[in-house]
Amino acid sequence: MSEFLELPSPILRILEFLAPFLKFAWQIIRNWWWLPLPFLLWRPLTFLWIWWRQGKWDATQKRVLLEIKVPKEVLKPIRAMEHVFAGIHSLHDVVVWREKWIEGQFQLSISLELVSIGGDVHFYIRTPKSFRDVLESNIYSQYPDVEITEAEDYAKKIPQDIPNKNWDLFGFDMVNTKPSPYPIKTYTEFEKEIALEATEEKRIDPLSNLLEGMASLRPGEQLWVQIVARPIRTEIAWVESGRKIIEKITRRAVEEAPSQAILKDALDVIITGEPPKEAERKEEIMPPEMKLTPGERQLVQAIEQKITKFGFSCNIRFIYLGEKSVFFKPRARIPFSFYKAISYGDVGGLKPWKVTATKVKTVFLWFLDQRRAYLRKRKLFKNYVRRVGPLFPMHGGTFVLNTEELATLFHFPSRGGVPTAGIKRIESVRKEAPPGLPME
Numbered sequence: 001m002s003e004f005l006e007l008p009s010p011i012l013r014i015l016e017f018l019a020p021f022l023k024f025a026w027q028i029i030r031n032w033w034w035l036p037l038p039f040l041l042w043r044p045l046t047f048l049w050i051w052w053r054q055g056k057w058d059a060t061q062k063r064v065l066l067e068i069k070v071p072k073e074v075l076k077p078i079r080a081m082e083h084v085f086a087g088i089h090s091l092h093d094v095v096v097w098r099e100k101w102i103e104g105q106f107q108l109s110i111s112l113e114l115v116s117i118g119g120d121v122h123f124y125i126r127t128p129k130s131f132r133d134v135l136e137s138n139i140y141s142q143y144p145d146v147e148i149t150e151a152e153d154y155a156k157k158i159p160q161d162i163p164n165k166n167w168d169l170f171g172f173d174m175v176n177t178k179p180s181p182y183p184i185k186t187y188t189e190f191e192k193e194i195a196l197e198a199t200e201e202k203r204i205d206p207l208s209n210l211l212e213g214m215a216s217l218r219p220g221e222q223l224w225v226q227i228v229a230r231p232i233r234t235e236i237a238w239v240e241s242g243r244k245i246i247e248k249i250t251r252r253a254v255e256e257a258p259s260q261a262i263l264k265d266a267l268d269v270i271i272t273g274e275p276p277k278e279a280e281r282k283e284e285i286m287p288p289e290m291k292l293t294p295g296e297r298q299l300v301q302a303i304e305q306k307i308t309k310f311g312f313s314c315n316i317r318f319i320y321l322g323e324k325s326v327f328f329k330p331r332a333r334i335p336f337s338f339y340k341a342i343s344y345g346d347v348g349g350l351k352p353w354k355v356t357a358t359k360v361k362t363v364f365l366w367f368l369d370q371r372r373a374y375l376r377k378r379k380l381f382k383n384y385v386r387r388v389g390p391l392f393p394m395h396g397g398t399f400v401l402n403t404e405e406l407a408t409l410f411h412f413p414s415r416g417g418v419p420t421a422g423i424k425r426i427e428s429v430r431k432e433a434p435p436g437l438p439m440e
Contacts, residue, residue, distance in 0.1 A: 049101075050100075050101070050104070051393055052104075053101070053102070053103065053104030054104040054105075054106055055104070056104055057103055057104035057105055057106075058104075058106075061108065061128050061129075061130070062128070062129040063126060063127065063128050063129060064126070064127060064129050064132060064150050065124055065125075065126045065150065065151050065152070065153050065154075066124065066125045066126070066127065066132070066135075066136075066148050066149070066150060066151065067122055067123065067124055067148070067149050067150075067151040068123040068124070068125065068139065068146050068147070068148055068412065069123075069146065069147040069148075069149070070123070070143070070145075070146050070412045070413075070423070071145045071146065073414070074143070074145075074412055074413065074414040075414065076142060076143060076412075076414075078187040078205070078206075078407055078408070078411050079187075079407070080142040080143065080411075081142070081406075081407040081410070081411035081412065082403045082404050082406075082407035083138075083141075083142055084138045084139055084141075084142050084143075084407075085310070085312070085403040085406045085407060086309075086310055086403045087134070087137075087138035087141070088110065088131075088134070088135060088138055088231070089231045089310040089312070089403065090134065091108075091131055091134055091135075091231055092107065092231035092232065092233055093107060095107065107230055107231065107232070107235075108128045108130075108131070108230070109228050109229055109230035109313075109387070110125060110126065110127045110128075110131065110135070110228075110229055110230075111124075111125065111126040111127075111226055111227070111228050111229075111387040112124075112125055112226070112227040112228075112229060112406075112409075112410040113125070113126065113224065113225065113226050113227075114210070114211075114214070114224075114225040114410065115154060115222070115223070115224050115225070116214035116215065116217050116221075116222060116223045116224075117154065117217075117222050118217060118218065118219040118220065118221060118222070119214075119215050119216065119217045119218065119219075119221075121211060121214050121215055121423045122154075123410075123412065124151065124154075126153075126387055136148055143412060146412065153385075155224070155384060155385045156385065158222075158321075160385070162321060162377070162378075162381050163374060163377050163378070165324075166323060166324060167321060167322065167323055167324065167327075168321065168322070168324050168327045168377075169319055169320065169321035169322075169358065169377055169380075169381060170319070170320050170321075170329055170332040170358050170359070170377075171224075171317060171318050171319035171320060171321075171332070171358055171377075171380055172317065172318075172352045172353055172354075172356050172357035172358060172359075172380070173315060173316065173317040173352075173353045173355075173356045173380075173390040173397055174315075174316040174317065174318075174339065174350045174351065174352060174353060175350070175351060175352075175353040175397065175399060176348060176349070176350060176399040177343065177348060177349045177350065177351050178347070178348045178349075179241060179245075180236070180238040180241065180242075180399045180400035181238055181239075181241050181242030181245055181303050181306060181307060181400075182245075182299075182302075182303065182306075182347055182348030183302045183303065183305070183306040183344075183347065183348050183402075183405060184342050184343060184344070184348050184349055184350060184401070184405050184408070185341070185342045185343060185344055185347075185349070185408075186342070186404045186405055186407075186408045187206055187404070187407065187408045187411075188404065190204045190205075190206055205413050205414070206338070206341060206342055206408050206409075207338070207411065207413055208413070209337045209338050209341065210225070210334065210335055210337070210338035211413065211423065213331075213334030213335075213337070214334065215423070216334075217331065218326055219326070220322050220323045220325065220326040221320070221321075221322040221326055221327070221328070221331065222319075222320070222321050222322055223318070223319070223320050223331070223334060223335075224318060224319045224320075224321075224384065225316075225317075225318045225335060226316070226317050226318070226319075226384055226387070227314055227315075227316050227406070227409060227410055228314065228315050228316075228387055228388070228389070229312040229313070229314045229401070229406060230312060230313045230314070231310070231311075231312055232311050232312060232313045232400070233311075236311075236313060236400060238307070238311060238400040239307045239311075242303045242304075242306065242307040243307070245303055246300050246303055246304065249292070249296050249299065249300055250292070250300065295346065298347070299346075299347055302347055302348075305404075306402050306404075306405070307402075309402040309403050309404055310402060310403050311400045311401070311402050312400065312401055312402070312403075312406060313398050313399075313400055314398060314399060314400070314401045314406070315389055315390055315397055315398045315399075316350065316409070317356075317380065317383070317384060317390065318335050319380065319381065319384055320332035320334070321381075339351070342408060342409070353390065353397065355390070355397070356376060356379070356380060356390050356397070357376070358373055358376045358377045358380060359373065360372045360373045360376065
Protein backbone atom coordinates (compact mmCIF):
# COMPACT_ATOMS: atom_id res chain seq x y z
CA MET A 1 0.00 0.00 0.00
CA SER A 2 2.86 2.39 0.87
CA GLU A 3 4.50 1.65 -2.46
CA PHE A 4 1.21 2.55 -4.17
CA LEU A 5 1.09 5.86 -2.37
CA GLU A 6 4.69 6.63 -3.27
CA LEU A 7 3.57 6.53 -6.92
CA PRO A 8 0.42 8.66 -6.94
CA SER A 9 -2.00 7.98 -9.75
CA PRO A 10 -3.43 10.82 -11.90
CA ILE A 11 -6.58 10.75 -9.78
CA LEU A 12 -4.61 11.18 -6.58
CA ARG A 13 -2.68 14.06 -8.09
CA ILE A 14 -5.93 15.72 -9.12
CA LEU A 15 -7.35 15.27 -5.62
CA GLU A 16 -4.22 16.69 -4.07
CA PHE A 17 -4.54 19.70 -6.37
CA LEU A 18 -8.21 20.18 -5.59
CA ALA A 19 -7.94 19.56 -1.85
CA PRO A 20 -7.48 23.24 -0.88
CA PHE A 21 -10.37 24.32 -3.09
CA LEU A 22 -12.63 21.57 -1.72
CA LYS A 23 -11.76 22.53 1.82
CA PHE A 24 -12.54 26.17 1.05
CA ALA A 25 -15.85 25.21 -0.58
CA TRP A 26 -16.83 23.11 2.43
CA GLN A 27 -16.13 26.00 4.73
CA ILE A 28 -18.45 28.23 2.65
CA ILE A 29 -21.22 25.60 2.61
CA ARG A 30 -20.94 24.98 6.37
CA ASN A 31 -21.10 28.68 7.26
CA TRP A 32 -23.44 30.01 4.56
CA TRP A 33 -25.78 27.09 3.76
CA TRP A 34 -28.79 29.15 4.88
CA LEU A 35 -28.16 32.00 2.44
CA PRO A 36 -30.11 30.53 -0.58
CA LEU A 37 -33.14 29.60 1.55
CA PRO A 38 -34.88 33.01 1.32
CA PHE A 39 -34.63 32.88 -2.47
CA LEU A 40 -35.91 29.28 -2.60
CA LEU A 41 -38.74 29.86 -0.14
CA TRP A 42 -39.76 33.33 -1.33
CA ARG A 43 -42.56 32.25 -3.65
CA PRO A 44 -44.22 29.66 -1.34
CA LEU A 45 -43.96 31.99 1.64
CA THR A 46 -45.46 34.96 -0.21
CA PHE A 47 -48.25 32.69 -1.51
CA LEU A 48 -49.07 31.50 2.01
CA TRP A 49 -48.97 35.08 3.32
CA ILE A 50 -51.33 36.36 0.63
CA TRP A 51 -53.65 33.39 1.09
CA TRP A 52 -53.83 34.00 4.83
CA ARG A 53 -54.44 37.75 4.51
CA GLN A 54 -57.01 37.34 1.73
CA GLY A 55 -58.83 34.67 3.72
CA LYS A 56 -59.09 36.99 6.71
CA TRP A 57 -60.40 39.86 4.57
CA ASP A 58 -62.74 37.67 2.53
CA ALA A 59 -64.41 36.42 5.71
CA THR A 60 -65.60 39.99 6.35
CA GLN A 61 -67.33 40.27 2.96
CA LYS A 62 -71.01 39.36 3.16
CA ARG A 63 -72.62 37.82 0.09
CA VAL A 64 -76.22 37.40 -1.03
CA LEU A 65 -77.93 35.18 -3.57
CA LEU A 66 -80.37 37.08 -5.79
CA GLU A 67 -83.03 35.36 -7.85
CA ILE A 68 -84.21 37.14 -11.00
CA LYS A 69 -87.72 36.35 -12.16
CA VAL A 70 -88.53 37.52 -15.66
CA PRO A 71 -91.99 38.50 -16.95
CA LYS A 72 -93.90 36.46 -19.48
CA GLU A 73 -92.82 38.76 -22.28
CA VAL A 74 -89.23 40.04 -22.52
CA LEU A 75 -89.01 42.33 -25.52
CA LYS A 76 -85.44 43.42 -24.87
CA PRO A 77 -82.78 41.95 -27.19
CA ILE A 78 -79.79 40.05 -25.85
CA ARG A 79 -77.72 43.18 -26.40
CA ALA A 80 -79.43 44.66 -23.34
CA MET A 81 -77.69 42.08 -21.16
CA GLU A 82 -74.37 43.14 -22.64
CA HIS A 83 -75.07 46.66 -21.40
CA VAL A 84 -75.78 45.20 -17.95
CA PHE A 85 -72.38 43.49 -17.84
CA ALA A 86 -70.68 46.64 -19.09
CA GLY A 87 -72.20 48.47 -16.13
CA ILE A 88 -71.20 45.68 -13.72
CA HIS A 89 -67.62 45.99 -14.97
CA SER A 90 -67.50 49.37 -13.22
CA LEU A 91 -67.17 47.39 -9.99
CA HIS A 92 -63.55 46.76 -10.91
CA ASP A 93 -61.29 48.20 -8.23
CA VAL A 94 -57.58 49.02 -8.27
CA VAL A 95 -55.90 47.42 -5.26
CA VAL A 96 -52.79 49.29 -4.09
CA TRP A 97 -49.76 47.69 -2.42
CA ARG A 98 -50.90 48.15 1.18
CA GLU A 99 -54.42 46.89 0.47
CA LYS A 100 -53.07 43.74 -1.21
CA TRP A 101 -50.14 42.77 1.04
CA ILE A 102 -51.26 44.09 4.43
CA GLU A 103 -55.06 44.13 4.39
CA GLY A 104 -55.47 41.20 1.96
CA GLN A 105 -57.92 42.92 -0.37
CA PHE A 106 -58.54 41.51 -3.86
CA GLN A 107 -61.01 41.97 -6.68
CA LEU A 108 -64.30 40.32 -5.75
CA SER A 109 -66.30 38.35 -8.28
CA ILE A 110 -69.94 37.57 -9.00
CA SER A 111 -71.44 34.19 -9.79
CA LEU A 112 -73.98 33.85 -12.61
CA GLU A 113 -76.01 30.68 -12.14
CA LEU A 114 -78.59 28.83 -14.24
CA VAL A 115 -80.26 26.21 -12.08
CA SER A 116 -82.85 23.54 -12.79
CA ILE A 117 -84.40 21.84 -9.77
CA GLY A 118 -86.71 19.07 -10.87
CA GLY A 119 -87.40 20.89 -14.15
CA ASP A 120 -87.99 24.33 -12.61
CA VAL A 121 -85.43 26.73 -14.11
CA HIS A 122 -84.11 29.63 -12.03
CA PHE A 123 -81.78 32.55 -12.74
CA TYR A 124 -79.49 33.43 -9.84
CA ILE A 125 -76.68 35.91 -9.28
CA ARG A 126 -74.55 35.55 -6.17
CA THR A 127 -72.83 38.81 -5.39
CA PRO A 128 -71.00 40.58 -2.56
CA LYS A 129 -73.48 42.63 -0.61
CA SER A 130 -71.51 45.78 -1.40
CA PHE A 131 -72.15 45.15 -5.13
CA ARG A 132 -75.90 44.64 -4.80
CA ASP A 133 -77.07 48.19 -5.44
CA VAL A 134 -74.94 48.63 -8.55
CA LEU A 135 -75.94 45.23 -9.89
CA GLU A 136 -79.65 45.76 -9.35
CA SER A 137 -79.62 49.26 -10.83
CA ASN A 138 -77.92 48.00 -13.99
CA ILE A 139 -80.41 45.15 -14.39
CA TYR A 140 -83.45 47.36 -13.78
CA SER A 141 -82.14 49.96 -16.22
CA GLN A 142 -82.35 47.41 -19.05
CA TYR A 143 -85.08 45.09 -17.71
CA PRO A 144 -87.47 47.27 -15.68
CA ASP A 145 -90.11 44.54 -15.47
CA VAL A 146 -88.00 41.85 -13.80
CA GLU A 147 -88.32 41.00 -10.14
CA ILE A 148 -85.16 40.63 -8.03
CA THR A 149 -85.45 38.99 -4.61
CA GLU A 150 -82.99 37.62 -2.09
CA ALA A 151 -83.12 33.83 -1.96
CA GLU A 152 -81.75 31.02 0.17
CA ASP A 153 -78.74 29.19 -1.20
CA TYR A 154 -80.15 26.19 -3.05
CA ALA A 155 -76.69 24.54 -2.99
CA LYS A 156 -76.94 24.20 0.80
CA LYS A 157 -80.39 22.62 0.81
CA ILE A 158 -79.02 19.22 -0.16
CA PRO A 159 -76.56 16.94 1.68
CA GLN A 160 -73.13 18.53 1.79
CA ASP A 161 -71.31 15.19 1.70
CA ILE A 162 -72.23 14.38 -1.91
CA PRO A 163 -71.51 11.83 -3.33
CA ASN A 164 -72.96 9.51 -0.71
CA LYS A 165 -75.07 6.39 -0.60
CA ASN A 166 -78.21 8.30 -1.62
CA TRP A 167 -76.88 11.04 -3.95
CA ASP A 168 -74.50 11.09 -6.89
CA LEU A 169 -73.18 13.76 -9.25
CA PHE A 170 -71.34 14.24 -12.53
CA GLY A 171 -69.69 17.38 -13.85
CA PHE A 172 -66.57 19.30 -14.74
CA ASP A 173 -65.18 22.75 -15.39
CA MET A 174 -65.04 24.22 -18.88
CA VAL A 175 -62.01 25.80 -20.53
CA ASN A 176 -61.46 27.76 -23.71
CA THR A 177 -60.09 25.68 -26.57
CA LYS A 178 -57.76 28.56 -27.49
CA PRO A 179 -55.98 31.36 -25.58
CA SER A 180 -58.18 34.07 -24.08
CA PRO A 181 -58.01 36.55 -27.01
CA TYR A 182 -59.78 34.02 -29.24
CA PRO A 183 -63.56 34.58 -29.03
CA ILE A 184 -66.43 32.16 -28.73
CA LYS A 185 -69.47 32.38 -31.00
CA THR A 186 -71.71 35.12 -29.66
CA TYR A 187 -75.32 36.14 -30.13
CA THR A 188 -74.34 38.61 -32.87
CA GLU A 189 -73.29 35.68 -35.06
CA PHE A 190 -76.65 34.00 -34.52
CA GLU A 191 -78.37 37.23 -35.51
CA LYS A 192 -76.32 37.41 -38.72
CA GLU A 193 -77.25 33.85 -39.65
CA ILE A 194 -80.98 34.60 -39.55
CA ALA A 195 -80.86 38.28 -40.52
CA LEU A 196 -83.05 37.75 -43.59
CA GLU A 197 -85.91 36.08 -41.79
CA ALA A 198 -85.58 36.90 -38.10
CA THR A 199 -88.02 39.16 -36.31
CA GLU A 200 -88.55 40.10 -32.71
CA GLU A 201 -91.06 37.27 -32.35
CA LYS A 202 -89.05 34.78 -34.35
CA ARG A 203 -85.39 34.62 -33.48
CA ILE A 204 -82.80 32.10 -32.41
CA ASP A 205 -81.71 32.25 -28.79
CA PRO A 206 -78.36 30.58 -28.01
CA LEU A 207 -79.78 29.46 -24.65
CA SER A 208 -82.79 27.66 -26.13
CA ASN A 209 -81.27 24.15 -26.27
CA LEU A 210 -79.84 24.42 -22.77
CA LEU A 211 -83.08 25.69 -21.21
CA GLU A 212 -85.14 23.04 -23.00
CA GLY A 213 -82.95 20.31 -21.57
CA MET A 214 -82.99 21.84 -18.09
CA ALA A 215 -86.78 22.06 -18.14
CA SER A 216 -87.03 18.35 -18.96
CA LEU A 217 -85.53 17.16 -15.66
CA ARG A 218 -87.64 15.05 -13.34
CA PRO A 219 -88.26 15.51 -9.59
CA GLY A 220 -85.14 14.57 -7.67
CA GLU A 221 -82.79 15.71 -10.48
CA GLN A 222 -80.87 18.97 -10.54
CA LEU A 223 -78.61 20.66 -13.08
CA TRP A 224 -76.42 23.60 -12.07
CA VAL A 225 -74.51 25.86 -14.45
CA GLN A 226 -72.19 28.40 -12.87
CA ILE A 227 -70.11 31.24 -14.33
CA VAL A 228 -67.80 32.93 -11.82
CA ALA A 229 -66.84 36.28 -13.37
CA ARG A 230 -64.29 38.78 -12.05
CA PRO A 231 -63.91 42.16 -13.82
CA ILE A 232 -60.35 42.81 -15.02
CA ARG A 233 -58.40 45.51 -16.80
CA THR A 234 -54.61 45.33 -17.11
CA GLU A 235 -53.89 42.68 -14.45
CA ILE A 236 -54.22 40.08 -17.21
CA ALA A 237 -52.45 40.99 -20.46
CA TRP A 238 -55.10 39.45 -22.71
CA VAL A 239 -55.49 42.59 -24.85
CA GLU A 240 -51.74 42.71 -25.57
CA SER A 241 -51.80 38.99 -26.39
CA GLY A 242 -54.63 39.60 -28.86
CA ARG A 243 -52.70 42.38 -30.57
CA LYS A 244 -49.66 40.13 -30.90
CA ILE A 245 -51.80 37.43 -32.52
CA ILE A 246 -53.22 39.95 -34.99
CA GLU A 247 -49.74 41.29 -35.72
CA LYS A 248 -48.45 37.77 -36.32
CA ILE A 249 -51.24 37.03 -38.79
CA THR A 250 -51.01 40.33 -40.66
CA ARG A 251 -47.19 40.43 -40.72
CA ARG A 252 -47.17 37.69 -43.34
CA ALA A 253 -49.33 39.79 -45.64
CA VAL A 254 -47.20 42.90 -45.06
CA GLU A 255 -44.01 41.00 -45.83
CA GLU A 256 -45.38 39.11 -48.83
CA ALA A 257 -46.94 42.08 -50.63
CA PRO A 258 -43.65 43.97 -51.39
CA SER A 259 -41.78 40.77 -52.26
CA GLN A 260 -44.42 39.74 -54.79
CA ALA A 261 -44.38 43.23 -56.33
CA ILE A 262 -40.57 43.09 -56.70
CA LEU A 263 -40.80 39.66 -58.34
CA LYS A 264 -43.37 40.93 -60.80
CA ASP A 265 -41.20 43.96 -61.65
CA ALA A 266 -38.25 41.67 -62.32
CA LEU A 267 -40.30 39.49 -64.66
CA ASP A 268 -41.52 42.57 -66.53
CA VAL A 269 -37.91 43.74 -67.04
CA ILE A 270 -36.91 40.33 -68.39
CA ILE A 271 -39.85 40.17 -70.79
CA THR A 272 -40.08 43.79 -71.97
CA GLY A 273 -36.55 44.99 -71.30
CA GLU A 274 -37.92 48.17 -69.73
CA PRO A 275 -38.39 49.04 -66.07
CA PRO A 276 -42.01 49.41 -64.94
CA LYS A 277 -43.43 52.89 -64.65
CA GLU A 278 -44.07 54.29 -61.18
CA ALA A 279 -47.77 54.81 -61.83
CA GLU A 280 -48.19 51.23 -63.01
CA ARG A 281 -46.36 49.93 -59.95
CA LYS A 282 -48.71 51.80 -57.60
CA GLU A 283 -51.78 50.43 -59.37
CA GLU A 284 -50.56 46.86 -59.48
CA ILE A 285 -49.44 46.49 -55.85
CA MET A 286 -52.25 44.83 -53.92
CA PRO A 287 -52.95 46.15 -50.40
CA PRO A 288 -51.47 43.83 -47.74
CA GLU A 289 -54.84 43.23 -46.06
CA MET A 290 -56.09 41.67 -49.30
CA LYS A 291 -53.44 38.98 -48.97
CA LEU A 292 -55.24 37.46 -45.98
CA THR A 293 -57.35 34.37 -46.55
CA PRO A 294 -61.06 34.58 -45.68
CA GLY A 295 -60.43 32.56 -42.52
CA GLU A 296 -57.59 34.86 -41.46
CA ARG A 297 -59.71 37.97 -42.06
CA GLN A 298 -62.52 36.48 -39.99
CA LEU A 299 -60.11 35.61 -37.18
CA VAL A 300 -58.51 39.07 -37.16
CA GLN A 301 -61.93 40.76 -37.08
CA ALA A 302 -63.15 38.46 -34.31
CA ILE A 303 -60.11 39.07 -32.10
CA GLU A 304 -60.25 42.83 -32.72
CA GLN A 305 -63.91 42.90 -31.78
CA LYS A 306 -63.28 40.94 -28.58
CA ILE A 307 -60.36 42.97 -27.23
CA THR A 308 -62.22 46.27 -27.73
CA LYS A 309 -64.79 45.38 -25.04
CA PHE A 310 -64.53 45.02 -21.28
CA GLY A 311 -63.22 41.69 -20.03
CA PHE A 312 -63.96 39.34 -17.15
CA SER A 313 -61.75 36.55 -15.85
CA CYS A 314 -64.13 33.58 -15.77
CA ASN A 315 -64.43 29.96 -14.96
CA ILE A 316 -67.46 27.92 -15.97
CA ARG A 317 -68.61 24.66 -14.41
CA PHE A 318 -71.70 22.54 -14.46
CA ILE A 319 -72.95 19.78 -12.20
CA TYR A 320 -75.70 17.23 -12.76
CA LEU A 321 -76.76 15.65 -9.48
CA GLY A 322 -79.67 13.82 -7.99
CA GLU A 323 -80.91 10.99 -5.87
CA LYS A 324 -79.58 7.66 -7.04
CA SER A 325 -83.12 6.37 -7.61
CA VAL A 326 -83.58 8.89 -10.46
CA PHE A 327 -79.95 9.71 -11.33
CA PHE A 328 -79.56 9.21 -15.10
CA LYS A 329 -76.04 10.00 -16.24
CA PRO A 330 -76.86 10.65 -19.95
CA ARG A 331 -78.77 13.75 -18.82
CA ALA A 332 -75.42 15.24 -17.84
CA ARG A 333 -74.82 15.81 -21.55
CA ILE A 334 -77.60 18.42 -21.73
CA PRO A 335 -75.18 21.40 -21.71
CA PHE A 336 -72.98 19.89 -24.43
CA SER A 337 -75.23 20.97 -27.30
CA PHE A 338 -75.20 24.54 -26.04
CA TYR A 339 -71.43 24.75 -25.67
CA LYS A 340 -70.99 23.13 -29.08
CA ALA A 341 -73.31 25.72 -30.61
CA ILE A 342 -71.26 28.64 -29.29
CA SER A 343 -67.92 27.17 -30.36
CA TYR A 344 -66.12 27.90 -33.62
CA GLY A 345 -64.21 25.14 -35.33
CA ASP A 346 -60.90 26.99 -35.67
CA VAL A 347 -61.47 30.28 -33.82
CA GLY A 348 -62.44 29.46 -30.26
CA GLY A 349 -64.92 27.70 -28.04
CA LEU A 350 -65.48 25.82 -24.81
CA LYS A 351 -64.67 22.24 -23.92
CA PRO A 352 -64.65 20.07 -20.78
CA TRP A 353 -61.46 20.26 -18.72
CA LYS A 354 -60.17 16.78 -18.06
CA VAL A 355 -58.25 17.96 -15.00
CA THR A 356 -61.46 18.43 -12.99
CA ALA A 357 -63.75 15.97 -14.79
CA THR A 358 -65.42 13.47 -12.48
CA LYS A 359 -64.87 10.71 -15.03
CA VAL A 360 -61.44 9.16 -14.49
CA LYS A 361 -59.81 6.58 -16.75
CA THR A 362 -56.32 5.22 -16.33
CA VAL A 363 -54.43 2.21 -17.62
CA PHE A 364 -52.11 1.14 -14.81
CA LEU A 365 -54.01 2.51 -11.81
CA TRP A 366 -57.46 1.26 -12.73
CA PHE A 367 -58.06 0.02 -9.16
CA LEU A 368 -57.77 3.64 -7.92
CA ASP A 369 -60.23 5.13 -10.43
CA GLN A 370 -63.22 4.99 -8.10
CA ARG A 371 -61.32 6.72 -5.32
CA ARG A 372 -59.98 9.44 -7.62
CA ALA A 373 -63.44 10.00 -9.10
CA TYR A 374 -64.91 10.31 -5.60
CA LEU A 375 -62.32 12.93 -4.59
CA ARG A 376 -62.92 14.92 -7.77
CA LYS A 377 -66.67 14.90 -7.19
CA ARG A 378 -66.18 16.16 -3.64
CA LYS A 379 -63.84 18.93 -4.76
CA LEU A 380 -66.06 19.99 -7.67
CA PHE A 381 -69.10 20.17 -5.39
CA LYS A 382 -67.27 22.17 -2.70
CA ASN A 383 -65.79 24.58 -5.26
CA TYR A 384 -69.29 25.19 -6.64
CA VAL A 385 -70.78 25.87 -3.19
CA ARG A 386 -67.91 28.24 -2.30
CA ARG A 387 -67.95 29.85 -5.79
CA VAL A 388 -64.17 29.65 -6.17
CA GLY A 389 -61.79 28.75 -9.00
CA PRO A 390 -61.25 25.17 -10.17
CA LEU A 391 -57.74 24.91 -8.66
CA PHE A 392 -58.47 26.76 -5.41
CA PRO A 393 -56.44 27.83 -3.48
CA MET A 394 -54.05 27.89 -6.43
CA HIS A 395 -54.66 30.01 -9.52
CA GLY A 396 -55.44 28.65 -12.97
CA GLY A 397 -58.24 27.19 -15.04
CA THR A 398 -59.73 30.60 -15.86
CA PHE A 399 -60.02 32.46 -19.15
CA VAL A 400 -61.21 35.85 -20.33
CA LEU A 401 -64.69 36.54 -21.70
CA ASN A 402 -65.86 39.98 -22.71
CA THR A 403 -69.28 41.51 -22.11
CA GLU A 404 -70.68 40.23 -25.41
CA GLU A 405 -69.63 36.67 -24.67
CA LEU A 406 -71.02 36.79 -21.13
CA ALA A 407 -74.34 38.10 -22.45
CA THR A 408 -74.47 35.11 -24.81
CA LEU A 409 -73.92 32.66 -21.94
CA PHE A 410 -76.24 34.33 -19.42
CA HIS A 411 -79.26 36.42 -20.35
CA PHE A 412 -82.97 36.55 -19.73
CA PRO A 413 -84.79 34.82 -22.59
CA SER A 414 -87.82 36.19 -24.40
CA ARG A 415 -90.95 34.18 -24.75
CA GLY A 416 -90.49 33.95 -28.50
CA GLY A 417 -86.89 32.80 -28.22
CA VAL A 418 -87.20 29.80 -25.89
CA PRO A 419 -89.95 27.55 -24.54
CA THR A 420 -91.70 28.95 -21.49
CA ALA A 421 -92.16 25.59 -19.76
CA GLY A 422 -90.09 25.31 -16.63
CA ILE A 423 -88.89 28.93 -16.48
CA LYS A 424 -90.09 30.80 -13.43
CA ARG A 425 -91.73 33.95 -14.80
CA ILE A 426 -93.69 36.76 -13.18
CA GLU A 427 -97.42 36.22 -13.62
CA SER A 428 -98.22 39.91 -13.37
CA VAL A 429 -96.09 42.99 -13.82
CA ARG A 430 -96.34 45.71 -11.22
CA LYS A 431 -96.61 49.22 -12.65
CA GLU A 432 -96.59 52.60 -10.97
CA ALA A 433 -99.88 54.44 -10.78
CA PRO A 434 -100.24 57.14 -13.46
CA PRO A 435 -99.87 60.69 -12.17
CA GLY A 436 -102.94 62.76 -11.48
CA LEU A 437 -105.17 60.02 -9.99
CA PRO A 438 -107.37 61.23 -7.11
CA MET A 439 -106.24 59.91 -3.73
CA GLU A 440 -109.79 59.77 -2.26
